[in-house]
Amino acid sequence: MNEQLRRAPSPDLLPRFTAIVGDKYAITDPVALEPFLVEGRGLYHGRSSMLLRPGSVGEVQAILKLANETKTPLVPQGGNTGLVGGQIPFDGELILSLTRLDKIREVDPASNAMTCEAGVVLAKAQEAAAAVDRLFPLSLGAEGSCTIGGNLSTNAGGTGAVAYGIARDLVLGLEVVLANGRMMNLLSKLKKNNTGYDLRHIFVGAEGTLGIITAAAVKLFPRPRAVETAFIAVPSPATAVKLLNLAQARVGGTVTSFELIVRDVVEFAIKHAHGVRDPLASRHPWYVLMEVSSQHRDGLRESVEQLLTDGSAQGFVEDATIASSLDQAKALWHMRHVLPEVQKPEGGSIKADVSVPVAAVPQFLEEASAAAKAIIPGCRPVPFGHLGDGNVHFNVSQPIGADTAQFLARWGQVNDAVNKIVLKYNGSISAEHGIGKLKRDSLPKVKDPVALELMRGLKRMLDPNGILNPGKVL
Amino acid sequence: MNEQLRRAPSPDLLPRFTAIVGDKYAITDPVALEPFLVEGRGLYHGRSSMLLRPGSVGEVQAILKLANETKTPLVPQGGNTGLVGGQIPFDGELILSLTRLDKIREVDPASNAMTCEAGVVLAKAQEAAAAVDRLFPLSLGAEGSCTIGGNLSTNAGGTGAVAYGIARDLVLGLEVVLANGRMMNLLSKLKKNNTGYDLRHIFVGAEGTLGIITAAAVKLFPRPRAVETAFIAVPSPATAVKLLNLAQARVGGTVTSFELIVRDVVEFAIKHAHGVRDPLASRHPWYVLMEVSSQHRDGLRESVEQLLTDGSAQGFVEDATIASSLDQAKALWHMRHVLPEVQKPEGGSIKADVSVPVAAVPQFLEEASAAAKAIIPGCRPVPFGHLGDGNVHFNVSQPIGADTAQFLARWGQVNDAVNKIVLKYNGSISAEHGIGKLKRDSLPKVKDPVALELMRGLKRMLDPNGILNPGKVL
Numbered sequence: 009m010n011e012q013l014r015r016a017p018s019p020d021l022l023p024r025f026t027a028i029v030g031d032k033y034a035i036t037d038p039v040a041l042e043p044f045l046v047e048g049r050g051l052y053h054g055r056s057s058m059l060l061r062p063g064s065v066g067e068v069q070a071i072l073k074l075a076n077e078t079k080t081p082l083v084p085q086g087g088n089t090g091l092v093g094g095q096i097p098f099d100g101e102l103i104l105s106l107t108r109l110d111k112i113r114e115v116d117p118a119s120n121a122m123t124c125e126a127g128v129v130l131a132k133a134q135e136a137a138a139a140v141d142r143l144f145p146l147s148l149g150a151e152g153s154c155t156i157g158g159n160l161s162t163n164a165g166g167t168g169a170v171a172y173g174i175a176r177d178l179v180l181g182l183e184v185v186l187a188n189g190r191m192m193n194l195l196s197k198l199k200k201n202n203t204g205y206d207l208r209h210i211f212v213g214a215e216g217t218l219g220i221i222t223a224a225a226v227k228l229f230p231r232p233r234a235v236e237t238a239f240i241a242v243p244s245p246a247t248a249v250k251l252l253n254l255a256q257a258r259v260g261g262t263v264t265s266f267e268l269i270v271r272d273v274v275e276f277a278i279k280h281a282h283g284v285r286d287p288l289a290s291r292h293p294w295y296v297l298m299e300v301s302s303q304h305r306d307g308l309r310e311s312v313e314q315l316l317t318d319g320s321a322q323g324f325v326e327d328a329t330i331a332s333s334l335d336q337a338k339a340l341w342h343m344r345h346v347l348p349e350v351q352k353p354e355g356g357s358i359k360a361d362v363s364v365p366v367a368a369v370p371q372f373l374e375e376a377s378a379a380a381k382a383i384i385p386g387c388r389p390v391p392f393g394h395l396g397d398g399n400v401h402f403n404v405s406q407p408i409g410a411d412t413a414q415f416l417a418r419w420g421q422v423n424d425a426v427n428k429i430v431l432k433y434n435g436s437i438s439a440e441h442g443i444g445k446l447k448r449d450s451l452p453k454v455k456d457p458v459a460l461e462l463m464r465g466l467k468r469m470l471d472p473n474g475i476l477n478p479g480k481v482l
Numbered sequence: 483m484n485e486q487l488r489r490a491p492s493p494d495l496l497p498r499f500t501a502i503v504g505d506k507y508a509i510t511d512p513v514a515l516e517p518f519l520v521e522g523r524g525l526y527h528g529r530s531s532m533l534l535r536p537g538s539v540g541e542v543q544a545i546l547k548l549a550n551e552t553k554t555p556l557v558p559q560g561g562n563t564g565l566v567g568g569q570i571p572f573d574g575e576l577i578l579s580l581t582r583l584d585k586i587r588e589v590d591p592a593s594n595a596m597t598c599e600a601g602v603v604l605a606k607a608q609e610a611a612a613a614v615d616r617l618f619p620l621s622l623g624a625e626g627s628c629t630i631g632g633n634l635s636t637n638a639g640g641t642g643a644v645a646y647g648i649a650r651d652l653v654l655g656l657e658v659v660l661a662n663g664r665m666m667n668l669l670s671k672l673k674k675n676n677t678g679y680d681l682r683h684i685f686v687g688a689e690g691t692l693g694i695i696t697a698a699a700v701k702l703f704p705r706p707r708a709v710e711t712a713f714i715a716v717p718s719p720a721t722a723v724k725l726l727n728l729a730q731a732r733v734g735g736t737v738t739s740f741e742l743i744v745r746d747v748v749e750f751a752i753k754h755a756h757g758v759r760d761p762l763a764s765r766h767p768w769y770v771l772m773e774v775s776s777q778h779r780d781g782l783r784e785s786v787e788q789l790l791t792d793g794s795a796q797g798f799v800e801d802a803t804i805a806s807s808l809d810q811a812k813a814l815w816h817m818r819h820v821l822p823e824v825q826k827p828e829g830g831s832i833k834a835d836v837s838v839p840v841a842a843v844p845q846f847l848e849e850a851s852a853a854a855k856a857i858i859p860g861c862r863p864v865p866f867g868h869l870g871d872g873n874v875h876f877n878v879s880q881p882i883g884a885d886t887a888q889f890l891a892r893w894g895q896v897n898d899a900v901n902k903i904v905l906k907y908n909g910s911i912s913a914e915h916g917i918g919k920l921k922r923d924s925l926p927k928v929k930d931p932v933a934l935e936l937m938r939g940l941k942r943m944l945d946p947n948g949i950l951n952p953g954k955v956l
Contacts, residue, residue, distance in 0.1 A: 116839060116841055117727070118723055118724075118727055118840060118841035119839040119840040119841040119842070119872065120730075120840065121839060141731070162676070163676050163680075165674050165676075169673070169674065174673070174674055176680065177651065186932065186936075190932045191932065192930055192932040192933050192936065193930045193932075193933075194930065194933060195908075196908060196910070197839040197908065198837050198838070198839065198872060198908075198909065198910050198913070199643070199644075199648070199837070199840075199871040199872060199873070200639050200643065200648055200837045200868075200871045200872070200873045200910065200913040200914050201837060201910035201912075201913065202636070202637050202639075202687055202910070202912045202913060202914055202915065202916045202917070203910055203911060203912050203917060203921075203925060203928060203929060204917060204925055204929055204933070204934075204937050204955060204956075205684060205687065205688050205692070205937045205940055205955075206637075206650065206683045206684070206686065206687050207933055207936055207937070208683070209680045209682075209683035209684075210679060210680070210683075210684065212680065213676055213679065213680055214679050218679070230727075230730045230731040230732075231731070233731075233732065249592055250592075253591070253592060253704075256594075256704045256777070257615070257704040257705070257707075257777055258707065258777055258778070259777055259778065260734065260776060260777060260778025260780075260781065261777075261778075262736075302734060303730070303731055303732055303733055303734060303735075304732070304733065304734025304735075304781075304785055306734075306781075307734065307778075307780075307781055311778055363672050363673070363674045363675060364672070365590060365593040365595060365671040365672065366592060366593040366594065366673075367590055367592035367593040368593070394674075397673040397674045398593065398672060398673060398674070399673070399674045434669075434670060434671065434672075435672065436670070436672050436674065436675035436676070436677055437677060438675075438676045438677050439672070439674040439675065439676060440674050440676055441676065442676045443676070443677060443678060447677075451677060451678055454677060455677060455678060456666055456667045456668065458660065458664045458665065458666040458667075459666050459667075459668060459678070459681055460678075462660075462666065462681055462944075463678050463679045463681070465943050466679055466943075469939050469940075469943055470936075481678055481679075482678075
């Protein structure tokens with residue numbers, strides 16, 4: 009049998025799955041299937057003979073029950089925006105799409121809670137919160153198409169995590185269908201509930217390998233009444249850390265974003281992205297894009313100005329601009345958001361999504377850049393990311409004029425060197441993207457062996473027939 | 483064999499345990515043992531022939547390895563301040579005290595992280611954070627004697643949870659010794675780490691039944707620069723919820739405490755506690771003790787005043803006072819802290835530590851009070867607690883002049899009625915105290931059966947010989 013299809017169901021099973029969801033929602037036409045087989049950047053291309061689109065939790069249960077009884081592997085999929093291949097059926101598995109479970113079951117502003125089904129698109133969840141004057145703070149590039157179920161299964165991060173936490177931190181309750189088709193109702197809106205073991209966090213971030221999240225109760229927050237956005241030139245990552253600490257300690261509001269950006273990638277943006285201009289008059293080696301929010305309408309701008317004055321006096325700030333309108337703030341964020349894109353015209357890019365303790369970011373950046381340059385002289389490290397979380401996207405662009413294929417062939421070598429430095433600082437080789445297929449083989453090298461054994465035990469207990477997203481994570 | 487001693491080790495094993503920690507730290511003298519066998523209120527009294535006080539993680543590992551091989555049950559214990567009997571050896575088990583593991587291994591203010599061993603007393607952890615100008619926000623009545631290991635094992639709540647979260651939310655990393663003696667190192671200081679399943683939350687809140695937490699990396703926060711404390715008379719719990727929402731939406735800082743208190747228990751405090759005076763000129767049915775914090779020195783008081791003015795205009799506030807000095811703030815908190823104590827002189831008290839979604843607190847209070855009064859005419863419900871978390875200590879004092887024993891004999895009946903209302907609002911029968919022994923028999927009645935089965939699966943997987951705190955939780 010074709011290696012790519014070794015997990016494909018036997019054809020006589022397909023009608024039984026079709027019968028659960030109905031013909032209309034059991035997609036087998038190759039053209040209709042195609043968009044669900046490739047991920048956005050075209051890095052992964054899977055194969056599958058059928059995509060199932062259940063319209064209710066009961067249908068999800070029936071699908072899993074049948075899959076479990078017949079040992080038919082499934083790959084769960086939300087908005088298909090994952091970056092590590094977790095949502096792709098590499099070996100002919102059936103695809104279980106959760107996108108029809110798209111009801112917002114309840115919005116409870118007084119309790120600051122909202123219950124969404126797995127297929128609710130993140131932007132819709134944000135809108136539902138805003139409609140009752142609340143904030144659902146999870147925010148990331150793919151928010152127009154990614155889903156709550158995918159966000160939770162991959163434990164998404166994003167730009168608001170420094171203040172509001174990652175996806176895991178936003179979960180109050182979960183509804184999960186287990187491999188055997190049984191539904192576990194942990195859908196509590198409670199902030200405090202000490203009745204036995206916390207089972208939610210087993211499923212959050214498990215990338216669909218332990219159970220299928222069908223709904224979640226998530227936290228809402230008051231909407232900020234004042235927001236200030238500043239673009240700040242800093243002499244070095246070390247001073248950026250000091251500025252972060254000063255901002256968190258002294259500003260009259262909450263630091264809701266704190267993004268570190270190297271000059272080189274700002275130049276890429278100015279050169280390649282439409283409508284991006286250098287925000288400051290002269291060049292500086294590093295920048296911080298900071299957003300501060302407050303529930304109080306007045307005084308936030310003055311507070312940010314004071315912070316910049318104090319930061320300047322202490323040598324943390326070389327120059328800065330505070331957006332004086334919503335449009336100016338949007339322009340600054342636009343520059344931040346194009347950073348992944350503007351690396352493309354510069355040729356090949358070797359990427360790493362890593363985190364280290366915040367205080368170790370400066371040393372990490374120095375050593376990782378040196379290591380990359382030692383392996384590939386002339387290469388251009390262009391790190392940027394969520395300094396407030398210690399989460400750096402350590403991307404390396406090829407040397408000017410180099411052969412792209414030759415450069416990309418050294419991805420593994422550069423990654424190994426970077427990961428070695430990550431581990432030296434007790435960091436993580438996957439800060440916010442997950443393990444999926446991309447980093448599966450690296451996991452045993454970095455994970456505590458006792459933890460890895462416990463992970464395998466959980467997998468055996470919860471999915472004894474190995475039907476849930478096989479070949480991912482473990 | 484005596485029922486109370488059915489889990490006691492055979493006497494010939496004791497020297498083998500003693501050999502691990504040394505004579506000095508293997509306590510067998512009944513007088514020396516006594517303080518470790520009773521809990522603070524005298525509700526539980528256990529039995530044990532030996533208390534082990536390991537001085538290193540290696541010794542903990544050796545103890546567990548031997549216990550596992552010889553099927554010797556152990557009860558882990560921190561500061562012995564738990565309220566549900568989780569730390570008490572009811573059946574002659576050995577006691578594993580973690581109090582000698584009391585090193586603060588690292589304080590890293592720039593990364594906002596601190597690594598403490600399990601036996602570090604909570605107040606010491608708070609002091610270590612303050613010493614580097616940071617806040618460790620976990621705060622509860624027992625902080626002078628409870629330990630970090632116990633706080634995490636019981637997932638403690640406390641008065642700061644509305645802003646900073648419960649113990650679970652403060653954990654970055656964990657070090658756990660498993661039942662077989664193997665040590666699992668999850669001691670990361672990272673805020674983002676998506677490398678496989680999250681195993682930390684299996685152990686947090688598991689009350690020592692799945693593994694022994696020996697150390698934890700916890701989150702630190704900037705220390706507030708301004709704090710305002712207000713004592714506010716409100717017409718009803720419903721208006722208190724509205725005031726909470728208004729405060730969270732509009733105040734120029736963070737609502738770091740929001741405690742709802744009924745008038746009757748304030749009267750108990752005025753009557754029985756030393757130095758407590760009525761903070762307001764006239765009587766009101768309900769009060770809120772609110773604390774608001776900010777990183778900005780200026781403007782917070784004005785913002786709180788504005789909130790109270792707005793709240794008054796909307797009918798949420800009948801009267802209020804803002805503490806004008808640290809001493810006044812302390813006096814208000816003193817009144818809050820004596821509330822558990824001042825119920826004693828009023829006779830018997832039937833207690834419930836429950837939570838419901840914040841918006842449901844008013845209906846819950848009304849129905850639970852009516853239910854208690856229907857069962858015991860003349861009884862006096864004196865609810866108070868953390869409204870910001872939906873967490874109410876629903877305590878009921880006996881009717882004036884009633885027979886205390888007769889009253890307390892109806893504890894189960896009152897609790898059943900209260901729990902029924904809790905469940906109607908999808909609440910929790912144990913918000914912050916845990917299950918321990920006290921609520922073990924109630925758990926199957928309130929827990930989703932699939933979740934309960936998964937809990938039992940975890941217990942079997944992690945503690946196949948049942949040596950870890952047997953008879954607790956499950």
